[in-house]
Amino acid sequence: MKKRDFIKxxxxxxxxxxxxxxIFAIPKGVKRLRTAHIGVGGMGAADLDSIASHNAxxxxxxxxxxxxxxxxxxxxxxxxxTFIDYxxxxxxxxxxxxxxxxxxxxxxxxxxxLMAMELDKPVYCQKPLTHYVSEAxxxxxxxxxxxxxxxxxxxxxxxxxxxxxxxxxxxxxIGKVKKVHAWSPKNWGYDGPIPKGVDSVPQELDWxxxxxxxxxxxxxEKVYHPFNWRKLVDYGCGTLGDMGVHIFDxxxxxxxxxxxxxxxxxxxxxxxxxxxxxNKVTYTFPGTKYTSETLTWIWSDGPGVPSSSKxxxxxxxxxxxxxxxxxxxxxxxxxxxxxxxxxxxxIDGKYQDIDVTKYDPNGLLGNTKNDYxxxxxxxxxxxxxxxxxxxxxxxxFSYSARLTETILLGVIAGRFPNKTLHWDSxxxxxxxxxANKFLSGEYRKF
Ligand SMILES: NC(=O)c1ccc[n+]([C@@H]2O[C@H](COP(=O)([O-])OP(=O)(O)OC[C@H]3O[C@@H](n4cnc5c(N)ncnc54)[C@H](O)[C@@H]3O)[C@@H](O)[C@H]2O)c1
Numbered sequence: 001m002k003k004r005d006f007i008k009x010x011x012x013x014x015x016x017x018x019x020x021x022x023i024f025a026i027p028k029g030v031k032r033l034r035t036a037h038i039g040v041g042g043m044g045a046a047d048l049d050s051i052a053s054h055n056a057x058x059x060x061x062x063x064x065x066x067x068x069x070x071x072x073x074x075x076x077x078x079x080x081x082t083f084i085d086y087x088x089x090x091x092x093x094x095x096x097x098x099x100x101x102x103x104x105x106x107x108x109x110x111x112x113x114l115m116a117m118e119l120d121k122p123v124y125c126q127k128p129l130t131h132y133v134s135e136a137x138x139x140x141x142x143x144x145x146x147x148x149x150x151x152x153x154x155x156x157x158x159x160x161x162x163x164x165x166x167x168x169x170x171x172x173x174i175g176k177v178k179k180v181h182a183w184s185p186k187n188w189g190y191d192g193p194i195p196k197g198v199d200s201v202p203q204e205l206d207w208x209x210x211x212x213x214x215x216x217x218x219x220x221e222k223v224y225h226p227f228n229w230r231k232l233v234d235y236g237c238g239t240l241g242d243m244g245v246h247i248f249d250x251x252x253x254x255x256x257x258x259x260x261x262x263x264x265x266x267x268x269x270x271x272x273x274x275x276x277x278x279n280k281v282t283y284t285f286p287g288t289k290y291t292s293e294t295l296t297w298i299w300s301d302g303p304g305v306p307s308s309s310k311x312x313x314x315x316x317x318x319x320x321x322x323x324x325x326x327x328x329x330x331x332x333x334x335x336x337x338x339x340x341x342x343x344x345x346x347i348d349g350k351y352q353d354i355d356v357t358k359y360d361p362n363g364l365l366g367n368t369k370n371d372y373x374x375x376x377x378x379x380x381x382x383x384x385x386x387x388x389x390x391x392x393x394x395x396x397f398s399y400s401a402r403l404t405e406t407i408l409l410g411v412i413a414g415r416f417p418n419k420t421l422h423w424d425s426x427x428x429x430x431x432x433x434x435a436n437k438f439l440s441g442e443y444r445k446f
Contacts (some may be wrong), residue, residue, distance in 0.1 A: 001443040010087045011114050026098050034098040036061035038086045041069030044103030050380040063089045067204040086112045094119050107214045107235040110135035117142045124383045129244045131402040140401035151383040151393040152400030154203050158379035165336045165343040166254040171359045174329025178292040182325040183306040184243040190231040190274025195220045207216035238275030239301035244407050247338050256288045259425035262404035265413035278302030296412030303348045335361040412438045
């Protein structure tokens with residue numbers, strides 16, 4: 001089924017036709033936001049907590065395909081209505097909700113968010129924004145067309161350290177940047193065989209709804225739900241999709257990158273089921289005002305990474321942070337650990353003091369030191385405040401769909417190990433035609 005047909009059928013599921021946007025828009029002057037949460041276990045529970053910690057939020061609807069997770073959230077918000085199918089929630093409560101938070105596995109992000117946006121609801125959606133490039137484009141287009149407040153769940157985007165690193169890079173602390181390394185030793189890949197057989201579906205889980213628009217598969221314990229779906233090509237986006245979207249966010253933002261020219265992923269051969277457990281992805285981008293003529297971005301993931309490299313050697317033989325990014329510029333290097341650590345400036349093998357007041361004389365970053373407890377709900381509250389007309393979001397879909405698209409191109413490159421792919425963003429195709437079929441996927445009827 002095509003995306004458009006899915007949304008049309010879903011929105012009319014409960015017998016109502018598409019209605020004009022003015023019926024749903026949050027009226028000016030409204031002081032409280034009624035939120036609906038789709039996916040309330042795992043990260044969804046944290047999202048629920050952070051959104052609800054805003055004192056102008058009323059949690060009015062909760063949805064989860066796992067009854068245990070739904071019950072746990074309902075205990076905390078007993079006045080909220082509960083659902084197991086987000087289509088029912090959105091259709092039945094469209095007049096009683098103002099904004100939707102989507103915290104499901106990646107393959108359900110776009111189907112749920114597009115439906116919510118079609119009903120003119122602002123959406124906070126977890127990262128990576130979508131499972132397919134075509135969905136990222138559709139999300140961006142719809143949000144733009146309907147002029148909706150949107151935010152992707154890259155909460156560290158609103159943390160002090162990341163904003164400081166962006167300011168330092170854009171102020172030219174290391175001159176024009178030629179290369180960025182980013183790494184994560186996490187292993188959200190799976191090199192093993194496709195599991196055989198079938199396990200009985202736990203009583204609390206609606207497996208058909210969990211699969212949603214994705215391919216039908218027999219249920220297997222500990223393979224899909226919860227959490228492990230991120231290792232599998234039909235539902236998640238591997239380590240690059242999961243962590244790259246956080247760690248590449250600051251370089252992408254700070255260097256004003258847009259569309260990569262080429263992408264190559266050095267990994268094992270695809271097996272049609274799990275993502276490779278090790279990926280080394282090299283992107284090249286056309287230069288921007290913050291970079292040399294070409295910017296090279298090198299991502300490595302999997303246990304043991306990154307391997308030693310001159311670019312990553314730290315003063316005093318210090319250990320590299322477990323995950324992070326290193327900017328290599330004409331005049332030095334900037335290390336940005338992921339996360340909860342300040343950036344470090346290095347010239348000629350020595351750490352340099354960073355006088356923040358020199359770069360931020362008017363205190364626009366808001367603080368002179370990091371405070372993680374204070375920063376934690378910021379990204380969420382920004383979304384709530386923006387919905388109420390009192391703030392702006394920092395990772396709207398106009399930005400985060402482009403970031404997600406870039407990340408997903410590297411994920412697709414993993415289907416063609418060691419082959420350089422060339423991306424034509426205007427036409428939304430690869431020069432290598434065989435890669436284009438991975439840009440989108442059919443939606444299953446469920
Ligand atoms: N921003 C971050 O730091 C961060 C951290 C972890 C996860 N995430 C993102 O959050 C999302 C969820 O990841 P997770 O680790 O919590 O996964 P999970 O599998 O642990 O939890 C997903 C939850 O969604 C529910 N669910 C699944 N399909 C659903 C559907 N169609 N409708 C309603 N509920 C559904 C599941 O039952 C479960 O409660 C992913 O997109 C992931 O990338 C973000």
